[in-house]
Amino acid sequence: MTCEEVRMSLGVRALGALDPEEALEVDNHLATCEACAAELLELEDVTSFLGKVSERDVELVASPPRQVLDRLLDDRARRTRRGRMLLLSAASVAALVVGGAVWTAVTGDGPHMTAASAPERATSSDSAASSGPADAAASTAEQPAPLADQNNELRATGDPLPSPSALPTKQRKQAVAGPEFTGENAADGYHATILAWPAENGTELAVRLRGVPDGTPCRVRVAAGGGRRDVTDGWVAGDDGHEERDAFKTTTGLPLADIVRFDVIDDRTGKVLVRVKVPGR
Incomplete structure (x- = not known):
């Protein structure tokens, strides 16, 4: 297995939910790869996060309200006209x-x-x-x-x-919009749109999700060439406690020109909710 394949399975392995054969392959790789082993150590506290899930979190598993989606589309149209x-x-x-x-x-x-x-x-x-x-x-x-x-x-x-x-x-700088990347998890009905533009110390991101259950804690794992990885700050899907805005805004230290993929992951389990690939890389 490659490092990328192993790292995709580390969260599931931390929960003990891997098949025996796949778990054996992952363990063999971890025995020879220090980078993947170090990332596994960072996931040791995943099980403790699962204990924080309440019945209320389970009840919040539903599609986003229609009025929220309409507001996001209206804000997007206003920004386009202003530009x-x-x-x-x-x-x-x-x-x-x-x-x-x-x-x-x-x-x-x-x-x-x-x-x-x-x-x-x-x-x-x-x-x-x-x-x-x-x-x-x-x-x-x-x-x-x-x-x-x-x-x-x-x-x-x-x-x-x-x-x-x-x-x-x-x-003039504000009128120039960054590139937009989209991804889909057809099996679960999840969709993600990520806008990215260069920043002084990396890349600024704006993440918009659709179909992800409300209350799901999310992060973006950014992958760049040479095996480099970075994980952004987290947010909660459908949380209206943030400021009025159409997307969660965050940053990554990786340059935009080097980024090859964005993975929107569940912060509790490490599962990839939506994978957004950068075309041509």
């Missing part, structure tokens, strides 16, 4: 930046023309001064006004233009 609006806003800002750049390029010759014509105005001012004090005063009052007006107009049209660094980069 589209953010993309449209970013596109509008980009169009304003391009338009401002074109306007600046078209009107950019104004200062050069004004500077080139300044000597001519100075020459005409000198000639007006030689004509008389009254003419010089009138010429001086009339000539600087167009230059000041042009400079003020250039400043007025240039200041409001947004720069590329002023774009709402944070909103």
Whole structure:
């Protein structure tokens, strides 16, 4: 048996529910594999968790309420619409930046023309001064006004233009959704949808279950290349004690690019409820 096959059976072995032949194969593998043996030690307290199961937990075995599923679908649709609006806003800002750049390029010759014509105005001012004090005063009052007006107009049209660094980069990041992976346990009628996106120290996950009995304690066991494993924080299926949200959000230390599989497991027995594979890996 491979390490992966053995680790799939460790929870059942801890409960003593394996067939004799399969139990013998698992024991032979554990005798030669330190990694699998170490994982078995972590499952020694599984039986103590079973003692915490009450009759109320058994009574909660039922399908999720219809109103809960409807609320999850409505929240998902609202997030999709909000993401589209953010993309449209970013596109509008980009169009304003391009338009401002074109306007600046078209009107950019104004200062050069004004500077080139300044000597001519100075020459005409000198000639007006030689004509008389009254003419010089009138010429001086009339000539600087167009230059000041042009400079003020250039400043007025240039200041409001947004720069590329002023774009709402944070909103653009929020509009980008991570990949979505789905899995199904047809025998038990369980379904799982996992959204994943890269985080600073690993990968952020959003897990949504359907068909899993209410009150089932769950975790996600994340598998990556090279035999690496990680187990996320736990939650209870159908528990409305969490904040109003459509999925349980958690993190894993494994990079998204290395993940090959997600296993939603029963935290009491270690049984795999739903297996979600990453396509192409």
